[in-house]
Structures are given as structure tokens and as C-alpha cells.
Amino acid sequence: MRAYTPKDDVQKKPYYTDRYWVAPQVAKIDVSEDEVFAHDLEAIKASFDVLDAYIQVGQMVVIINAADNYGVIEMMKNELGYNQLSELSAIDWLAQEGKFEIFYQMLSMNKRKRVRIKCKIDEKESIQSVSSLFRSADWSEREMYDMFGVVINNHPYMKRILMPDDWEGFPLRKTYPLQGDEFAQWYEVDKLFGKEARDIIGPEIRDSARVDRYDTERFARLGHEVPRGSDISQGEPDTPLCYQESDGVFLIEKFDAEKSVVISDRDR
Template sequence: MRRYVPKDDVQKKAYYTDRYWVAPQVPKAKVSSDSVFAEDLKAIEAKFKVLDAYIQVEQMVVYIQPEDNFGVLELMKKELEYTQLSEMSAVDFLSQRGEFDIFYQMLSMSKRKRIRVKCAIKKDEAIESVEKLFRSADWSEREMYDMFGIKVNNHPFFKRILMPDDWEGHPLLKTYPLHGDEFAAWYEVDKIFGKEARDIIGPEIRDDAAVDRYDTKRFARLGHEVPFGAEIPEGEPAVKTEYQEDDGVFLIERFEKESSTVITDRDR
């Protein structure tokens, strides 16, 4: 029987995991343990619903509702002095709970603090753009769309950024295949000649590094030069491996130790 491969997460899996192994957790601290974070959280909680908040690895993580993202970031920028959006992107949890986690990594230079604002959105939901607050979101939201297919509302120039415009699929989804599309080799053959011509034409060679060593028409044959279009199914003529002095390869001379200089100190 063929091995079962889950369709919702085709990424590489650990080939062995102890069945009794329980993964440890990165320790989380209460927000009240840091006075600056506690005050920031109080200011956010006063206006918006906070689903969860804790401190992990010196940074506060705040979970909010996805529709509040613009409001929370606006509050943080204008009142709490979080002046820079260092990074934002998403994490694909579709196979576990049908959601994306979106995170906004905020930096306050005056307080020397970093907060990660997180929210979860369902598969086909869109999120509001924060480009009006932070111009850097212009590009990171485009990248998020490019990589995950998450739509962003009210973005000024919403298109792919890293992948080509006509690309199909979103590469960082866990459902995205790692080894390409196995049917892609037939796309153009089917489209141009029809499916019935598959046997005659054969699959398209999509490996751009593929070289047919006996094809004397399309590939350079360095060291084995033969006339264009020559038939060489038996293989190519023998290659010279001798030095020039022994009637071998032109310009490949024997190494003479006496006449060469060895540099020991690079004279720094």
C-alpha cells in the first residue's frame, strides 16, 4: 500500500518521534512582572479586547481580534511610542485549526521594548491594511499575500512582490508541494497538441540543468568536440589526459617546482 501523505500539510516530517515524548515549552512570564509592559497592556485593554497576553523571551505577546488590528497599532504608535513596525507576516495553522496567525512585531525606541501583536484569521478572511500607519507594511503585506494568499483590504498597490505576477499558488502554505507539480510536464503538450499526442511528443523537459550528452545539436561538448549533428550513440572519442610536453592537451603544462615561488608571508 502507498504511504499515507496528509494533503493539508505536505511538508517534511520528523522520521522518528518517541511516542511518549512531550515537547517542553519556552517559559512564559506574567505581564505584571514587567511594569512597562503592564502599563502598555492596560492602555490597550482599555479600548480593545485582548484575548491573551504574556511575556516570552523578553518580549510581550498580545493576542487581539483581527478586526482591531488597525486600531491597536494606531494606539501603540500614537500613544504608546511604538514607532516602528519591524516585521509582520503570518504563520500557517490551517491544518491544525483552520486559521492563519498574523503577527506584527513592534519596536519602541524610547522604551527599548518590543511587543508582538498577534491575531488569528480564518482561511478566506481579509485583514485591514496598516500601511497608513507604517509604510513598511506596504511591502510586508504584499509579501504576506504573496507567500500565504491572505488578502489585505485598502492596500494602495496590492500585488505579488517576490514571486512572478503570473505565479499560481502561495509558496509558504503548508499545502504547497515541495517538489513542484508532477503534471506540469504535460501542460504545454496538452494545450498545443492535445492529450492524444503525449506518446509522440513525450514530456516537456522542465529541468533546465538537464543535458543530453549524446545530443550533438544543442549542447556544447567541451573536450569531446564532434561535427554538428554527428551521430555518436557509442560514446565519444577518448579524452587526452597527458601534459602538453607529452603530446597531450594544449597549454596544460607540467608543474615545475624549481621555477615556482612559494609565498609564505602575505605581508599584512
């Protein structure tokens, strides 16, 4: 019987782990130790519920309710001077908690301070768009929807941004196979030729480590170039390695392979 593999997290794992090793944790510092952060946190607490707050790696982390995300981001921008939203995305904690973590990375140029606003939502729960406050959120929110399936309310153009509109699944979820599911593996064949052509064309090669030395259709064969589609299964012509084009930039000194030394010993 095959060993059971969990389906809630199919991402690549190290082949060996020390069960006694405990990963070091980044220290959490009390917000009161920084005057600027303490003032900003009190302003947020005056209007919204704060579930937790601390300083970590020089930036303040504030955890809020998901329903308050728009109001908090608006206050951070208009009242507290955090005028740049440098990052916005989600983290898949569905296997551990059944939730997504949404984070907003903000920067104040004048204060020279960074704050991360975090909240959690259920898998089927949506969250309010902040694209009306920061234009950078427009792209990030669409990417979050496309990659994780997080629905954004009141977004001006809520649709996929990287994957085709008819794509099935969300590639950055931990439940999504590393090399795609059956739909992903046959997407182009099914789309262009129909499912009946699967046996004729064959599956798409999705192993990034696979190299076929005799394939002159899909591999560049740098240093061993031959005309596209040539049959080299019975041997191939001698193609010396060229580092520069013969008619390249005239200002650059030509590299003479005859006078160079090839170092094959790693100790040299």
C-alpha cells in the same frame, strides 16, 4: 496499497520521531512583572479587547481580535512609542485550526522593548492593511498575500510581489508541495512554448540535489570547466583546479597549489 499521506500538510518531516519525546516549551511570564509592559497592556485594554497577553523571551505578546488590528497598531505607534514595525507575516495553522495567524513585530527605540501583536483569521477572511501607518508593511502585506493568499483590505497595490500574476497556488502554505505541483513544474514550458511542447522539451528539473556530471549546459562544474555544450561523455580534458584568476587583483598574493598541503584525513 500505498500508505496514506495527509494532504493538509505536505511539508518535509523528519524520517524518525520519538513519540514519547515532548518538545520543551518557552516559559510564559505574567505581564505584571514588567512595569513598562504592564503600563502598555493596560492602555491597550482600555480601548480594545485583549484575548491573551504574556511575556516570552523578553518580549510582550498580545493576542487581539483581527478586526482591531489597525486600531491597536495605530495606538502602539502614536501613543505607546513603538515606532518601528520590523516584521509582519502569517503562519499557516489551517490543518490544525482552519486559521491563519497574523503577527506584527514592533520595536520601541526609546523604551528598548519589543512587542508582538497577534490575531487569527479564517482562510477566506481578509484583514485591514496597516501600510498607511508603516511603509514597511506595504511589501510585507503583498508578500503575505502572494505566499499565503491572505487578502489585505485597503492596500494601495494589492497584487503578487514575487510570483507571476497568473501563478496558481500559494507557495508557503503547508498544503503546497515542496517541489511544486504540476502547474509549477510545467509553468515555463507552457508559458513559452505551449502545452503541446511538453513531450518535446520534457519536464523541468526541480530536484535541487540532482547533479549530472556530463551536463555542460546547466552545471558550472567549478574546477573542471569546459566550453559550454561540450560532449564529455567519452572523457574530459585535465583541468587543474585554479583558486585565483591568472590576471586577478595584483595586490593579492598568489596562491601556489604546488606548495600547499591537501588535508584528506579528518583527524589531522
